[in-house]
Amino acid sequence: MHPLDSIDRQILRHLRADGRISNVQLAAKVGLSPSACLRRVQLLEQQGTIRGYTAIVEGPDTGAGIIIIVQITLERQTEQFLHRFEAAVRKHPEIRECYLMTGDADYLIHLEAENASAYETLHKEVLSRLPGVARIHSSFAIRRVLPAR
Structure with a gap:
């Protein structure tokens, strides 16, 4: 590189x-x-600096529904716990982005769901079953604020 x-x-x-x-x-x-x-x-x-290209889709008919930002805290921050968690996250396409963080939470996850009920299902069936999760804190986005171009 x-x-x-x-x-x-x-x-x-x-x-x-x-x-x-x-x-x-x-x-x-x-x-x-x-x-x-x-x-x-x-x-x-x-060399992987550019990993791909995407379309950022806006509007009521795109199926995006609601955007949820989720903070995940793990039971432990050992290499084994981090690796297991990240491997599990990669298996779930509904997780749009996942970042290892500094600060209060270990990971920040960006999800999109059709509605609050669909997110509840994701919370129960995906997030709470990820390995090593000790705490989940979810925030729903009200609206996107785009930077000036």
Whole structure:
């Protein structure tokens, strides 16, 4: 893996803002030829810096329902407990994101559910059955606040 330079960081910044930007537009923004820019993007993909591309979907008909942020505290913070927990999380596609954290909780999880009843099922059948869980604290998002573009 090569270390990121200022051009790589510019490429990543522009792709975060617009993942559908054309290679020609991206190259112009970072000051490279299209072929050199494409090689850099491909290298960032191959080394895992860019893991994929996604669409951020908004609106009432998207099926997203409600967004829940869940703080998980484990019984212990040993390597074995962390590994078992993370392996179990990877098996549940309803868990959109999971972060190992500092602070009060060990993990922060982002879930989406159709409604509160569907979340209750996820809580009972998924979250509470993850290995090593000592405490679960859930917060429901009221609305998303997007950064200025």
